[in-house]
Amino acid sequence: MATQEPQDPQPTPTPTPTLTPLIKRENPSHPQPPQPLIVTQPVATAAPRASHRLSSLNPSLPSLSLCRALCLSVAASLLLAMYRRRRFSTPRRGSSSPLLHSSSWVVAASPFLVDVANYPPYGETLFKYPSGRFSDGRMIPDFIAELAKLPLLPPYLHPGNPDFTYGVNFASGGSGALLQTAQGYVIDLHTQVKYFKNVKKILREKIGDEEVEALLKRSVYFFNVGGNDYRGLLNVTNSTVRLLPIDKQQFVGFVIGNLTNAIKEIYEQGGRKFGFLNVGPIGCSPSIRILKNNGSTCFDEISAVARLHNIQLSKMTLKLKKQLNGFKYSVHDFYVSLSQVVTYPSKYGYKGGSGACCGSGPYRGEYTCGGNKGIKEYELCQNPNDYVFFDSHHPSDKACEYFAQLIWNGNYTFNKPSNLNQLFQFYSVLIIQTSEAQICLPKKHSSLFIFGDSLFDNGNNNYINTTTSYQANYPPYGKTLFKYPSGRFSDGRMIPDIIAELAKLPLLPPYLHPENPDFTNGVNFASGGSGALLQTAQGYVIDLHTQVKYFKNVKKILREKIGEEEAEALLKRSVYFLSVGSNDYGELLNVTNSTVSLLPVDKQQFVGFVIGNLTNAIKEIYEQGGRKFGFVNVGPIGCSPSVRILKNNGSTCFDEISAVARLHNIQLSKMTLKLKKQLNGFKYSVHDFYASLSQVVTYPSKYGFKGGSGGCCGSGPYRGEDTCGGNKGIKEYELCHNPNDYVFFDSHHPSDKACQHFAHLIWNGNYTFNKPYNLSKLFQL
Numbered sequence: 001m002a003t004q005e006p007q008d009p010q011p012t013p014t015p016t017p018t019l020t021p022l023i024k025r026e027n028p029s030h031p032q033p034p035q036p037l038i039v040t041q042p043v044a045t046a047a048p049r050a051s052h053r054l055s056s057l058n059p060s061l062p063s064l065s066l067c068r069a070l071c072l073s074v075a076a077s078l079l080l081a082m083y084r085r086r087r088f089s090t091p092r093r094g095s096s097s098p099l100l101h102s103s104s105w106v107v108a109a110s111p112f113l114v115d116v117a118n119y120p121p122y123g124e125t126l127f128k129y130p131s132g133r134f135s136d137g138r139m140i141p142d143f144i145a146e147l148a149k150l151p152l153l154p155p156y157l158h159p160g161n162p163d164f165t166y167g168v169n170f171a172s173g174g175s176g177a178l179l180q181t182a183q184g185y186v187i188d189l190h191t192q193v194k195y196f197k198n199v200k201k202i203l204r205e206k207i208g209d210e211e212v213e214a215l216l217k218r219s220v221y222f223f224n225v226g227g228n229d230y231r232g233l234l235n236v237t238n239s240t241v242r243l244l245p246i247d248k249q250q251f252v253g254f255v256i257g258n259l260t261n262a263i264k265e266i267y268e269q270g271g272r273k274f275g276f277l278n279v280g281p282i283g284c285s286p287s288i289r290i291l292k293n294n295g296s297t298c299f300d301e302i303s304a305v306a307r308l309h310n311i312q313l314s315k316m317t318l319k320l321k322k323q324l325n326g327f328k329y330s331v332h333d334f335y336v337s338l339s340q341v342v343t344y345p346s347k348y349g350y351k352g353g354s355g356a357c358c359g360s361g362p363y364r365g366e367y368t369c370g371g372n373k374g375i376k377e378y379e380l381c382q383n384p385n386d387y388v389f390f391d392s393h394h395p396s397d398k399a400c401e402y403f404a405q406l407i408w409n410g411n412y413t414f415n416k417p418s419n420l421n422q423l424f425q426f427y428s429v430l431i432i433q434t435s436e437a438q439i440c441l442p443k444k445h446s447s448l449f450i451f452g453d454s455l456f457d458n459g460n461n462n463y464i465n466t467t468t469s470y471q472a473n474y475p476p477y478g479k480t481l482f483k484y485p486s487g488r489f490s491d492g493r494m495i496p497d498i499i500a501e502l503a504k505l506p507l508l509p510p511y512l513h514p515e516n517p518d519f520t521n522g523v524n525f526a527s528g529g530s531g532a533l534l535q536t537a538q539g540y541v542i543d544l545h546t547q548v549k550y551f552k553n554v555k556k557i558l559r560e561k562i563g564e565e566e567a568e569a570l571l572k573r574s575v576y577f578l579s580v581g582s583n584d585y586g587e588l589l590n591v592t593n594s595t596v597s598l599l600p601v602d603k604q605q606f607v608g609f610v611i612g613n614l615t616n617a618i619k620e621i622y623e624q625g626g627r628k629f630g631f632v633n634v635g636p637i638g639c640s641p642s643v644r645i646l647k648n649n650g651s652t653c654f655d656e657i658s659a660v661a662r663l664h665n666i667q668l669s670k671m672t673l674k675l676k677k678q679l680n681g682f683k684y685s686v687h688d689f690y691a692s693l694s695q696v697v698t699y700p701s702k703y704g705f706k707g708g709s710g711g712c713c714g715s716g717p718y719r720g721e722d723t724c725g726g727n728k729g730i731k732e733y734e735l736c737h738n739p740n741d742y743v744f745f746d747s748h749h750p751s752d753k754a755c756q757h758f759a760h761l762i763w764n765g766n767y768t769f770n771k772p773y774n775l776s777k778l779f780q781l
Contacts, residue, residue, distance in 0.1 A: 116173070119370050121358060125384055125397050134173060136357070136384040137397025140277075141169060141222060143404030148220075148424055156195050164199050165207065167219065176229035177258040189225060193262050200269055216270035217326075220424055223262075224277040224334075226313075229255045230305045231282060234291070241291040241299075248305050256312045260320070267324050274329045275420050277407070278313050279306040280338040281483075286356045286365035287392035295354065295363045298342075303335075307484065310335055314416075318514040330423045332407045333414050339483035341388050341399065348402060349385075356389040357381040357396060367392045412506040417518055446779055447522035447570060448505055449554075450496045451547050451617070452579035454528030454749060455632065458494055459487025461528050463512035466540045468727040470529040475725060476713060480739055480752050489528055491712070491739040492752025495632070496524060496577060498759035503575075503779055511550050519554050520562065522574065531584035532613035544580055544613065548620050555624050571625030572681075575779055578617075579689075581634040581668075584610045585660045589646070596646040596654075603660055611667045615675070622679050630775050631686045632762070633668050634661040635693040641711045642747035645720035650709065653697075658690075665690055669771075685778045687762045688769050696743050696754065703757060704740075711744040712736040712751060722747045 117123075122130040126137030132155065133139050145153050145167070156170045172187035179188050187195075203212040233243045233251070263274060282288055283299030292299045310333070317329045345353030355363035358370070360378045368378040369391040381387060390396040395403065406414050408421045450456050454472075462473045472478075477485040481492030487510065488494050500508050500522070511525045527542035534543050542550075558567040588598045588606070618629060637643055638654030638661075647654045665688070672684045700708030710718035713725070715733045723733040724746040736742060745751040750758065761769050763776050 117370075119372050121370060121380055122390075134391065134394040135397055135400060136390045138400055140224075140395075140400045140404045140407065141171070143401050144222065144408060144420065147404065147408045147421070156199070164203055165215070168199060170195050171224075174228055176227075176232075177225050177255045177262070178229050179258075181229050181232055189258065189262050193265050196266060197269060213270055217272050219271065220273045220275055220420070221266055221271050222275040222420075223259070225259050225262075226255050226279045226309050227282055227306070230279065230302060230309065231288075233305065234288075234302060236291060243301055243305070248308055252305065252308045252312055255309065256316050259313075260316055263320060264324070267327065272326045272328060273423050274317075274327070275407075275423060276313065276317070276329065276331045277334040278310040278331060280334045281342070282306050284339065284342045284354075285393050286354065286359065286363045286389055287367050288365075289354065290362050290365035295365055306335060315514050328423060330418055330420050331416050332410070332420070333416070334403070336482060336484060337403060337406050337410075337414055338388075341402070343483060345388060348388075349398075350388050351386040353388045355387070356392045357384045357387040358390055359392045363392075365392045412509065416509070416513075445520075445570065445573065446503070447520065447574040448496070448500055448503060448508060449522050449551060449574060449576050449621075449626075450508065450524040450526050450578075451544065451551075451576065452526040452632075453530050453583050454489045454526075455579045455582070456494055456496050456524065456526035456577070457487070457489065457510075457528040458497065458508070458524045458526070459510040460512045460524065460526060460542060462487040462510070463514070464527070464542065466529075468725075469722070470527075470537065470540050471727075472528070472725075474727050476735055477725065477746075489746065489749040490752055490755060491745045493755055495579075495750075495755045495759045495762065496526075498756055499577065499763060499775065502759065502763045502776070511554070519558055520570070523554060525550050526579070529583055531582075531587075532580050532610045532617070533584050533587075534613075536584050536587055544617050548617050551621060552624060568625050572627050574626065575628045575630055575775070576618075576621055576626045577630040577632075577775075578614070579632040580614050580617075581610055581664050582637055582661070585634065585637060585657060585664065586643075588660065589643070589657060591646060598656055598660070603663055607660065607663045607667055610664065611671055614668075615671055618675060619679070622682065627681045627683060628778050628781065629672075629682070629684045630762075630778055631668065631672070631684065632689045633665040633686060635689045636697070637661050639694065639697050639709075640748050641709065641714065641718045641720035641744055642722055643720075644709065645717050650718045650720055661690060683778060683781055685773055685775050686771050687758075687765070687775070688771070689758070692758055692761050692765075692769055693743075693750075696757065700743060704753070705743050706741040708743045710742070711747045712739045712742040713745055714747040718747075720747045 116132065117134045118130045118132050120130055122135065123133060124136050127133075133142075142152055145151065150166050153167050153169045156168050170187070170192040172192065174182040175186040175188050175192070176182070177189050179190060181188070200212065200216065203215065207215070230252075233246070233248075235242055235244050266274075281298060281303040282305075283301065283303035286295070288299050288302060289295045289297070313331065317331060321327050321329065341348050341350070342353040345351065356365065356369075358364065358378065358380050360366045360368045360375065364379055366375070367373060368375040369380075371378050384390050384396045385398040387396050388399045390399075408419060410419050450458075457472075459473070461471045468474070471487065472489045473485045473487045475485055477490065478488060479491050482488075488497075497507055500506065505521050508522050508524050511523050525542070525547035527547065529537040530541040530543050530547070531537070532544050534545060536543065555567065555571065558570065561567075562570070585606075588601065588603075590597050590599050621629075636653060636658045638656065638658035641650070643654050643657060644650045644652070669686065672686060676682050676684065696703050696705065697708040700706065711720065711724070713719065713733060713735050715721045715723045715730065719734055721730070722728055723730045724735075726733050739745050739751045740753040742751050743754045745754075763774060765774050767773075
């Protein structure tokens, strides 16, 4: 349980947004669009309207006959097995949301309204008529099709007998992976897959067996599944809102299980390339956030279930990649991308991220848009482009365009292991290569391989059997940048994340991430709590020796992927970046009820053991081809909030332990000079982290910080007690309002802002801080 620090100004409660100008409509007499006739021949008037719409969206689109030939020969189609979010009204006070019987996991829903969007004001921005899309204009798949140079794809049930050679959309508003989700009102995922099988039969009759098999292998199958299943867990009564008391992990397992079965069915029909949107922060949609605290914050309890889903989705895709030959995939982190836009709407060109353009009540979160859902009166904004959400559930045309662009060409932060554009291109690349196609890297491409402790760990400890004391995969870690706990011991990024950016590399994944990362840019082996000595936190962390073993495995993978010669050249160009030692020296602290001291050991000899193990690791990496090494020496350990409070109540740094760090740094300098003489081609850069951190802690205001002694998150004096997140035995902790005011985020680790400062100093700082040169120079050598 976090309590805000008393000395900071209390945050102003988020008011109900002033959405201007508003248009109240009572009993609007919108003309309904003509209903299509179900006839054996295509309706003659439908085709011109569709073709006109296509040409206006993409004037350069070839004629239908030419494009069909092109698509069948070299291009990929986009087969959309995507469903949109639930289209029923938010449960009203006094009614109950769907009930779930744990014995059979059957969702028995009370009557609710599963909606359609075939009435105004839906479609008002682009189509100028309600097309059935839950938006003022286009949805994400419409933009994806345009980016893939495909026409606007028809809904499968369109009566005009669509041309399926470009793909088709099977999505049904309100459906889920579970058959029981809105059962009887929507087209469930299982039925969508049956429709796809029917499309395959039609294509075989139309273009032949051989050509259809090739087309289906080239095509991309795009999914967005799960959000509606989890909304069914909401239980709303007159006075409270909560989630049904069921095993959330098990429930998510059923959803993922049904999705897995659907994927395997499509794979058996010939599908090989699959795109996924994970589940977004459900609790941040206007319709859900108003259920708690009148909408002033997101409803995190339901969003937490989405996070469980997303973890299992990542594991599922990795498992399928191992099981199914030729299975390729891209997962877009919609949870992160939507969270960022909702939290910082003005950064992305919106006036509001919490409320909707169309609806009623606080934040226009009541699902009344269009006046066809039982309540006639609703509010409509003047410009939907000002809003992330068009109605109380769904993104606006402008927001859909932003997300589609991010899905299509966003980097590794948002798309793993690659973006959708790369997924489309994969087959084409293989066509023009030999059957033993390999990746060709630029001649000067350098990778970054990271080793060390929690100063560098970006999430490896998420995937090992350890305790929460060695993990950061729970709030408030990650709150500033990622908006979710990524496993980094910070409110945002760690130093290596920013170094990778400066080196024009993508955000590097943790080695143990289940999505089988692309190692050609490098990878992070660091583990929070680890040291050079095997005995340091033994059994709870990944020690340095094991990290080097992981690197050797990466080398094998790279040799298979890019060839032996290219792998050797890449490893020689790459930089190996290490932060090792502080946890080893932390083991020397001897704390009793009344005193704190260092263990009575020979400090020089102990440092010698640490430096000896580090030297052996460097030599092993050198033998595998590494030549360029970057080091961060050990900082002033006694100045971290967790250690300084052990003596004099934290009024000064605990210098006895910092003195051991100084001994380490002297021996580290001697070691690098010795290795330069011993190892041909050995190059290095040592950043004096002791000096750079000492300066910021001593003169925080000089560097833009309000405090250098205490942490943003923790408890006790200087927030030096390691309780951040409430998952280390003590539930209550304090959290500052602005982590950017602090050098330390928790009682040990730098904040995102501090990491930025140190990373830039490591990258381009002068000889005072980097010897014999900075890391930028090391990359260039």
